[in-house]
Amino acid sequence: MKRATRVAERLREDLSNLLRGMSDPRIAGVLVSRVEVTDDLQSAKVHVRHEFGAEDATSRRALLKGLDAASGRLRRDVARTMGLRVVPTLRFFYDEGPDAQRRIEELLREIKDDSGGERS
Secondary structure, eight states: OOHHHHHHHHHHHHHHHHHHTOOOGGGTTEEEEEEEEOTTSSEEEEEEEETTSOOOHHHHHHHHHHHHHHHHHHHHHHHHHHOOSSOOEEEEEEOOHHHHHHHHHHHHHHHHHHHHHHOO
């Protein structure tokens, strides 16, 4: 397994734990779904989502803004817990994958229901 992959998984675990202890209401209920780290360990894309499912665009922006504001502290805390010489710069993105998957499943269900009625 590549070092960047190992660091990404450890970073995901550590960020999840650190975020639970933060008091900023904008980031309450945040889940770290995945982390992608560049091979040189300089940058990390942190994909997050709300614990309670789909939220509106305003709350997503607030979540990302809160995470950006906390990124310096998170990076410092990660450096302490992971013991890395170089700690990746954290960039946060909202993970819309599960929302898109849910919508596709709804559409497929509707198509199945519509085609089922025409066969009789």
